[in-house]
Amino acid sequence: xxxxxxxxxxxxxxxxxxxxxTMWPSVFIALATLVKIACIVAPLMLSMAYLTLLERKxxxxxxxxxxxxxVGPFGLAQPLADGLKLLFKEIVIPSGADKWVFLAAPVxxxxxxxxxxxxxxxxxGLVLADVNAGLLTLMAITSIGVYGVILAGWSSNSRYAxxxxxxxxxxxxxxEVAMGLALVVVVMVSNSLNLGDIVRSQGKGLFADAGFSVxxxxxxxxxxxxxxxxxxxxxxxxxxxxxxxxxxxEIIGFHLxxxxxxxxxxxxxxxxxxxxCSTLAALLFLGGWLSPFGFVPDGFHWLFVKVFVxxxxxxxxxxxxxxxxxxxxxxxxWKVFIPITLLWTLVVGxxxxxxxxxxx
Amino acid sequence: MEFKTFVFYFLAMTLIYAAARxxxxxxxxxxxxxxxxxxxxxxxxxxxxxxxxxxxxxxFVYVGSVAVLFLFVVxxxxxxxxxxxxxxxxxxxxxxxxxxxxxxxxxxxLWLRFSTSAExxxxxxxxxxxxxxxxxxxxxxxxxxxFELASVVLLTGVVAAVALTLRGRRAGRSANPSExxxxxxxxxxxxxxxxxDRPGAENDLKGGE
Numbered sequence: 249x250x251x252x253x254x255x256x257x258x259x260x261x262x263x264x265x266x267x268x269x270t271m272w273p274s275v276f277i278a279l280a281t282l283v284k285i286a287c288i289v290a291p292l293m294l295s296m297a298y299l300t301l302l303e304r305k306x307x308x309x310x311x312x313x314x315x316x317x318x319v320g321p322f323g324l325a326q327p328l329a330d331g332l333k334l335l336f337k338e339i340v341i342p343s344g345a346d347k348w349v350f351l352a353a354p355v356x357x358x359x360x361x362x363x364x365x366x367x368x369x370x371x372x373g374l375v376l377a378d379v380n381a382g383l384l385t386l387m388a389i390t391s392i393g394v395y396g397v398i399l400a401g402w403s404s405n406s407r408y409a410x411x412x413x414x415x416x417x418x419x420x421x422x423x424e425v426a427m428g429l430a431l432v433v434v435v436m437v438s439n440s441l442n443l444g445d446i447v448r449s450q451g452k453g454l455f456a457d458a459g460f461s462v463x464x465x466x467x468x469x470x471x472x473x474x475x476x477x478x479x480x481x482x483x484x485x486x487x488x489x490x491x492x493x494x495x496x497x498e499i500i501g502f503h504l505x506x507x508x509x510x511x512x513x514x515x516x517x518x519x520x521x522x523x524x525c526s527t528l529a530a531l532l533f534l535g536g537w538l539s540p541f542g543f544v545p546d547g548f549h550w551l552f553v554k555v556f557v558x559x560x561x562x563x564x565x566x567x568x569x570x571x572x573x574x575x576x577x578x579x580x581x582w583k584v585f586i587p588i589t590l591l592w593t594l595v596v597g598x599x600x601x602x603x604x605x606x607x608x
Numbered sequence: 609m610e611f612k613t614f615v616f617y618f619l620a621m622t623l624i625y626a627a628a629r630x631x632x633x634x635x636x637x638x639x640x641x642x643x644x645x646x647x648x649x650x651x652x653x654x655x656x657x658x659x660x661x662x663x664x665x666x667x668f669v670y671v672g673s674v675a676v677l678f679l680f681v682v683x684x685x686x687x688x689x690x691x692x693x694x695x696x697x698x699x700x701x702x703x704x705x706x707x708x709x710x711x712x713x714x715x716x717x718l719w720l721r722f723s724t725s726a727e728x729x730x731x732x733x734x735x736x737x738x739x740x741x742x743x744x745x746x747x748x749x750x751x752x753x754x755f756e757l758a759s760v761v762l763l764t765g766v767v768a769a770v771a772l773t774l775r776g777r778r779a780g781r782s783a784n785p786s787e788x789x790x791x792x793x794x795x796x797x798x799x800x801x802x803x804x805d806r807p808g809a810e811n812d813l814k815g816g817e
């Protein structure tokens with residue numbers, strides 16, 4: 249991020265001061281932030297597109313198929329072809345639909361999934377907005393995503409879409425509770441709400457001093473919470489086996505009436521939040537950019553590898569498990585996950601106060 | 609004019625506009641959405657007052673969950689606009705009384721507590737100041753008992769909601785997932801091996817063994 253500032257100041261400094269005069273420093277900050285946002289969002293869009301290809305390829309291989317292989321070498325241009333196809337499709341607005349809300353709902357879905365990236369640290373200090381209460385802010389931003397679901401369902405003027413929206417919204421809210429409680433435990437042991445500090449705190453400890461940083465990360469002492477978090481993010485992103493939103497074979501979801509690019513936005517939002525949640529899991533439980541062993545240097549590539557592994561896990565789960573029934577989804581969230589995280593909050597609290605604490 | 613002042617007036621105007629629309633819009637769902645906008649603007653104003661934690665908590669709690677539940681209720685009820693206006697005239701005197709009382713109270717508080725230089729009187733914190741730490745410390749030391757009491761009130765609300773909606777154990781059969789997972793496939797199906805290429809195999813198919 250510093251590099252972008254320096255380059256921009258070097259390139260635009262002379263012209264900017266002549267045009268804007270004394271206003272230049274504030275204009276420069278706005279300009280530099282915009283460039284940084286573009287630097288984050290552009291690769292993100294690309295990874296979203298190629299995650300769809302990876303998904304189809306991996307599931308294809310798991311089912312002894314080839315996956316998409318017609319467009320470009322190894323099917324590499326498939327996401328572009330899909331995007332182009334959706335771009336040229338008509339966005340049909342159902343009669344009796346609330347037009348403005350109908351068109352705003354996809355924006356509500358994708359905007360939080362993109363905005364949240366402002367708070368994600370990619371490396372030590374490599375973050376757009378280093379906020380004190382970073383984790384809380386991130387939760388606040390992602391909690392807005394539920395509006396996309398509920399408004400899409402309501403504004404479509406269709407019973408199917410409405411019921412689907414209600415169902416998905418209830419699911420999202422329920423699993424947000426389990427997720428939030430899991431994060432409470434992480435915040436307790438890290439003693440900070442700042443994402444950078446949470447990662448840095450995982451680089452310290454008994455095993456890290458011995459050169460095995462991998463055993464000092466949060467996943468080991470917080471193992472039950474880690475599992476709860478992993479399953480919760482699958483439910484939170486509406487992915488199989490919790491894809492009640494899609495359910496094309498038995499129940500239909502909130503985006504039933506959407507077509508063309510409006511549907512593509514929901515689709516992109518799903519993939520964007522998949523990547524976001526995986527990155528969060530990597531940051532909170534798997535040490536973010538820290539390297540697993542003392543003799544290997546830390547760096548962004550470690551975060552990339554961890555996120556890739558978690559995302560592949562998402563796809564693996566989709567290829568393996570049949571879809572949950574809705575009442576079982578709710579039962580898992582409320583009756584299994586929330587008690588587990590509550591109990592582990594107490595255990596970790598007692599553990600931290602005891603002489604055996606590993607977080608001193 | 610400072611940039612901050614401009615931001616404040618923008619947020620304040622949005623807040624007032626959104627709040628006014630909440631009570632004047634005919635469509636209840638649109639009104640609920642304007643309520644969300646009002647929450648956002650209020651959170652922005654708090655952010656300007658350097659109360660970041662409260663601002664984020666406002667968005668998290670009110671926008672993220674409370675307004676969603678409002679939307680749920682409003683969508684399910686499907687109240688007609690005409691029905692909403694019913695009894696407007698009858699209730700107007702009482703409503704006006706309550707509103708004017710509230711206005712007077714608000715006026716008193718603002719008048720007495722804040723002078724014209726209210727913003728200058730506020731202590732400004734340095735860059736390293738963490739809002740979260742201070743709020744947390746206060747909650748767990750000075751305000752520990754009120755905080756606990758508030759949580760007990762909330763718990764009472766939760767228990768009351770469950771008690772009100774619970775209508776006893778439902779009659780009839782319902783699936784118990786933990787029992788379902790204990791089922792052994794061998795209890796349910798039997799795999800019969802047979803060769804179809806030998807004479808008389810058709811009889812096996814009819815159910816003989």
